Amino acid sequence: MKNLKDILYKVSIHQVFGNTDVDVHQLVFDSRKIEKNDVFVAQKGVSVNGHLYIEKAISLGAIAIICEDFPLDKKQGITYVKVEDANVALAIMASNFYENPSTKFAVVGVTGTNGKTTIASLLYQLFHKAGYKVGLLSTVKILVDETEFKATHTTPDSVTINMYLDMMLEAGVEYCFMEVSSHGIHQKRTEGLTFAGGIFTNLSHDHLDYHDTFAEYRNVKKAFFDFLPKTAFALTNIDDKNGDFMLQNTKARKKTYALKTVADFKTKILEKQLSGTLISVDGTEVWTKLIGVFNIYNLTAIIATAELLGLEKLEILTIVSQLESVSGRFQYIISDDGITAIIDYAHTPDALKNVLETINDIRTGNEKVITVVGCGGDRDKTKRPKMAHIAAQLSNQAIFTSDNPRTENAQTILDEMEVGVSAENYRKTLTVLDRKQAIKTACKMAKTGDIILIAGKGHENYQEINGVRTHFDDLEEVTNCFNQLKK
Numbered sequence: 001m002k003n004l005k006d007i008l009y010k011v012s013i014h015q016v017f018g019n020t021d022v023d024v025h026q027l028v029f030d031s032r033k034i035e036k037n038d039v040f041v042a043q044k045g046v047s048v049n050g051h052l053y054i055e056k057a058i059s060l061g062a063i064a065i066i067c068e069d070f071p072l073d074k075k076q077g078i079t080y081v082k083v084e085d086a087n088v089a090l091a092i093m094a095s096n097f098y099e100n101p102s103t104k105f106a107v108v109g110v111t112g113t114n115g116k117t118t119i120a121s122l123l124y125q126l127f128h129k130a131g132y133k134v135g136l137l138s139t140v141k142i143l144v145d146e147t148e149f150k151a152t153h154t155t156p157d158s159v160t161i162n163m164y165l166d167m168m169l170e171a172g173v174e175y176c177f178m179e180v181s182s183h184g185i186h187q188k189r190t191e192g193l194t195f196a197g198g199i200f201t202n203l204s205h206d207h208l209d210y211h212d213t214f215a216e217y218r219n220v221k222k223a224f225f226d227f228l229p230k231t232a233f234a235l236t237n238i239d240d241k242n243g244d245f246m247l248q249n250t251k252a253r254k255k256t257y258a259l260k261t262v263a264d265f266k267t268k269i270l271e272k273q274l275s276g277t278l279i280s281v282d283g284t285e286v287w288t289k290l291i292g293v294f295n296i297y298n299l300t301a302i303i304a305t306a307e308l309l310g311l312e313k314l315e316i317l318t319i320v321s322q323l324e325s326v327s328g329r330f331q332y333i334i335s336d337d338g339i340t341a342i343i344d345y346a347h348t349p350d351a352l353k354n355v356l357e358t359i360n361d362i363r364t365g366n367e368k369v370i371t372v373v374g375c376g377g378d379r380d381k382t383k384r385p386k387m388a389h390i391a392a393q394l395s396n397q398a399i400f401t402s403d404n405p406r407t408e409n410a411q412t413i414l415d416e417m418e419v420g421v422s423a424e425n426y427r428k429t430l431t432v433l434d435r436k437q438a439i440k441t442a443c444k445m446a447k448t449g450d451i452i453l454i455a456g457k458g459h460e461n462y463q464e465i466n467g468v469r470t471h472f473d474d475l476e477e478v479t480n481c482f483n484q485l486k487k
């Protein structure tokens with residue numbers, strides 16, 4: 001039990017009805033999960049208004065209501081607190097509820113369009129190998145030291161974040177690396193957290209369904225740096241067009257990383273191969289299993305962060321050469337016939353372009369590149385024609401297929417993709433609605449030496465159609481095809 005008055009500390013309150021000196025059980029924002037003596041926080045959501053469920057929450061046992069608008073009918077014995085912003089209040093209360101875990105160890109946030117999972121996961125690996133207990137909050141999974149939990153979001157809601165941070169603290173974790181998505185920032189899921197550092201990867205086209213304009217998307221990302229404390233570091237990719245902008249108003253210590261421009265942390269690429277990349281960091285040569293220029297950006301951010309957090313340069317570089325690629329990020333298998341299949345989570349135009357350029361860069365002869373790709377339903381529609389254009393332009397053959405159509409018609413998504421294919425590339429494209437069949441088609445088309453890129457789903461192990469998720473795994477599918485074709 002916690003006292004409501006204590007967990008309201010630092011919340012901007014407009015009005016109170018009832019007594020705040022009451023003991024409360026849990027902090028809950030979904031009326032369906034209310035238990036006796038819980039506090040219900042009513043959020044004005046994207047699809048419904050949580051204020052509509054205040055009555056329901058009380059009937060299930062809520063003892064206090066945190067809201068932006070008081071209901072007309074207030075019940076005796078219930079405490080009502082009117083706040084400026086319910087999302088902010090929830091986040092501050094969540095931090096107070098768990099006694100502000102983020103202030104007690106180093107929490108580092110990673111934001112940007114692409115590379116968040118890669119950077120956060122590899123930082124987890126690096127610090128773990130260096131002998132520390134580490135935490136991870138990522139799209140792929142949540143790790144509390146070595147205990148794994150399922151991730152439902154890239155950046156979970158504020159109550160979940162603080163619950164995991166508290167578990168980390170209990171487990172003796174010293175560093176936590178977490179992804180900070182634009183939805184997370186906009187919905188104030190990370191408000192009230194004390195970060196030891198913030199990392200900016202890059203900014204390109206994504207989520208323009210949610211954020212009205214690119215400028216708004218950019219400002220939301222910047223807000224993360226605006227609120228970093230003075231004690232934190234703010235590390236930015238200064239080669240990115242928006243790298244400088246992100247740190248414009250931050251109070252944190254500004255640090256930069258780059259491959260091209262002058263920066264505090266710089267890496268040079270010496271050699272690129274399908275099995276890895278040779279890089280030079282301040283004159284020291286390091287071999288990494290990571291592939292692609294974009295991944296060397298990620299690696300530079302990782303090296304810089306480890307240094308900023310106090311690790312020795314030599315130890316960092318030794319561990320860097322042992323880092324394994326993250327699941328579903330440029331993960332590849334080679335069939336007995338010498339066909340390479342690459343599984344990659346590229347689900348934005350920029351990521352797809354980078355991955356295809358990387359493949360084209362490292363291929364050695366006249367091998368064909370066959371790309372299997374789709375675009376998610378109920379997500380930014382303007383990505384569709386762009387991704388189709390890139391796939392067709394940079395591959396010898398592009399097969400458009402389904403990627404989590406969600407509540408949309410899968411064929412309509414493919415039609416919207418096809419619009420982006422230019423006339424001269426049209427003959428290189430094919431649509432195969434069923435993803436399993438699309439992967440099979442690619443495998444049948446491929447000959448020895450050819451490269452198949454299966455993009456968009458990476459580590460995901462499901463296909464979501466009309467709200468139902470059925471098991472689907474790109475790596476599993478392509479492995480099966482390779483085995484079947486062998487017989």
Ligand SMILES: CC(=O)N[C@H]1[C@@H](OP(=O)(O)OP(=O)(O)OC[C@H]2O[C@@H](n3ccc(=O)[nH]c3=O)[C@H](O)[C@@H]2O)O[C@H](CO)[C@@H](O)[C@@H]1O[C@H](C)C(=O)N[C@@H](C)C(=O)N[C@H](CCC(=O)O)C(=O)O
Nearest residue numbers: 029030031043045046047048050053153154155157181183
């Ligand atoms: C669009 C979006 O971000 N939605 C998030 C948002 O839901 P919402 O605003 O739609 O919620 P709502 O259904 O309108 O409900 C409003 C409020 O009423 C409450 N409610 C609702 C019904 C009820 O019976 N009783 C009740 O109390 C809800 O609990 C909520 O507090 O708040 C919810 C609670 O925190 C999130 O789970 C939900 O994520 C949805 C599932 C989602 O798919 N989000 C994606 C887009 C997302 O956040 N993605 C980013 C990564 C993107 C990227 O960078 O690639 C992420 O960080 O994961």
Ligand SMILES: Nc1ncnc2c1ncn2[C@@H]1O[C@H](COP(=O)(O)OP(=O)(O)OP(=O)(O)O)[C@@H](O)[C@H]1O
Nearest residue numbers: 113114115116117118139154294329344345346351
């Ligand atoms: N630094 C980078 N710049 C551009 N593209 C990248 C970069 N890092 C990774 N990518 C591409 O983006 C894909 C997704 O990478 P990653 O999962 O690390 O990004 P993310 O930011 O976590 O994405 P999400 O928004 O879905 O959480 C990779 O599979 C790769 O194709």
Ligand SMILES: N[C@H](CCC[C@H](N)C(=O)O)C(=O)O
Nearest residue numbers: 347375376379403404456457
């Ligand atoms: N975090 C991203 C993932 C997209 C992955 C793609 N497979 C899709 O389902 O659209 C999002 O929610 O937009």
Ligand SMILES: [Mg+2]
Nearest residue numbers: 116117139154
């Ligand atoms: Mg991610």
